[in-house]
Amino acid sequence: MAKKSISDIEVSGRKVLMRVDFNVPLDSDCAITDDRRIRGAIPSIRSVIDRGGQLILCSHLGQPKEGEDPSRYSLRPAAVRLAELLEQPVAFAEDTIGADAEVNVSALTDGAVVLLENLRFNPGEKKGDAEFSARLAAFADIYCNDAFGTCHRSHASMVGVPAAMEGKPRVVGFLVQKEIQYLSDAIASPRRPFVAILGGKKVSDKIRVIENLLGICDKVLIGGAMAYTFALAKGGQVGSSMVEPDRVELAKKLIASGGDKLVLPVDTHCGDDFSSDCNKQVVAAGEIPDGFEGFDIGPETARKYAEMVSTAGTVVWNGPMGVFEMSPFDEGTRAVAQAIADSSATSIIGGGDSAAAIQQLGFADQVTHVSTGGGASLSMLEGQVFPAVELLDEA
Numbered sequence: 001m002a003k004k005s006i007s008d009i010e011v012s013g014r015k016v017l018m019r020v021d022f023n024v025p026l027d028s029d030c031a032i033t034d035d036r037r038i039r040g041a042i043p044s045i046r047s048v049i050d051r052g053g054q055l056i057l058c059s060h061l062g063q064p065k066e067g068e069d070p071s072r073y074s075l076r077p078a079a080v081r082l083a084e085l086l087e088q089p090v091a092f093a094e095d096t097i098g099a100d101a102e103v104n105v106s107a108l109t110d111g112a113v114v115l116l117e118n119l120r121f122n123p124g125e126k127k128g129d130a131e132f133s134a135r136l137a138a139f140a141d142i143y144c145n146d147a148f149g150t151c152h153r154s155h156a157s158m159v160g161v162p163a164a165m166e167g168k169p170r171v172v173g174f175l176v177q178k179e180i181q182y183l184s185d186a187i188a189s190p191r192r193p194f195v196a197i198l199g200g201k202k203v204s205d206k207i208r209v210i211e212n213l214l215g216i217c218d219k220v221l222i223g224g225a226m227a228y229t230f231a232l233a234k235g236g237q238v239g240s241s242m243v244e245p246d247r248v249e250l251a252k253k254l255i256a257s258g259g260d261k262l263v264l265p266v267d268t269h270c271g272d273d274f275s276s277d278c279n280k281q282v283v284a285a286g287e288i289p290d291g292f293e294g295f296d297i298g299p300e301t302a303r304k305y306a307e308m309v310s311t312a313g314t315v316v317w318n319g320p321m322g323v324f325e326m327s328p329f330d331e332g333t334r335a336v337a338q339a340i341a342d343s344s345a346t347s348i349i350g351g352g353d354s355a356a357a358i359q360q361l362g363f364a365d366q367v368t369h370v371s372t373g374g375g376a377s378l379s380m381l382e383g384q385v386f387p388a389v390e391l392l393d394e395a
């Protein structure tokens, strides 16, 4: 499902409305603490302005809760940062579809940029409101989606606007193009063996990912706290580990349907307190004593998983193998990350905690793709089809 990208479109002298993800973290003084999301959009932005396009950027940045000061959620700091990165002025519109946006959009010249105020200041954005979508759509000749983190949402700027621009070019930016290439296309036609490694807290969060990947992978390796719900399903002892008793039946079904594709840990690194200096022991899976809690896969499981990764053609990883934030329970996650970094497989790291873990462990530049989208990347691994991407032009 390759999509036409911004570089396939003639943009000179034309207005391009680009949905970006400038949802950056701010400190208490509204200073940006991490500008990676803005930097990430620069290639798509450059592709428009360097070719004489007139660029209208729109994004959300959190959402003010009732009674909160909305100015804390303004995108103005992002406009200032973008201007520094581009080394050119970036106009800022104090509203999204109001008078200031209209003035700024009409004043655009070739190669110039305006950033509109936070889309979510308008209730129509999250509701996917048709009137709000039509007003935004009317600003531009071309629509570009470069906001992967929001692609699983059907908000106005994601679906309503491109729907309202039918007949005009509607394309992906480079970030979204790359995410689709790896999270969708590479998974649809993987180099085999195709190994998925799934960890994290809850089976309930990952059921659909496990089900979808069991249908297309050769092996699905389970780690993290969700392994203990599977251990319970097999009649094991889990001590005081984090489990979901109401998912035990589901885990039994997954074990039955997965057969030998579904691989569970053979040992567990556990401790008697949620702290680095607790009393620790390594036990066989399903034999966690009372008073102890599983915090990581054990060394034998780590070795086994690393071996399976080393012979894989494609690896997808989502969710840490243990409490990777707390040494020494980062060892299982580290071993898996190291194996992925060392392997010649196409390696795809889902967003969220596994992306954070691969960065924290220093392997991010040794893998093929680290997804930038948490929820969106999980939804794509579930095999979901996103309307926000579907309705864009085919390549």
Ligand code: AMP
Pocket (backbone or CB within 6 Å): 199, 200, 201, 202, 205, 223, 224, 225, 226, 242, 294, 295, 296, 318, 319, 320, 321, 322, 323, 324, 325, 352, 353, 354
């Ligand atoms: P998730 O958001 O579902 O991917 O889960 C990530 C979180 O799961 C991380 O914060 C880990 O610390 C946590 N986690 C992984 N394994 C365990 C475990 N055995 N016990 C408690 N928390 C865990």
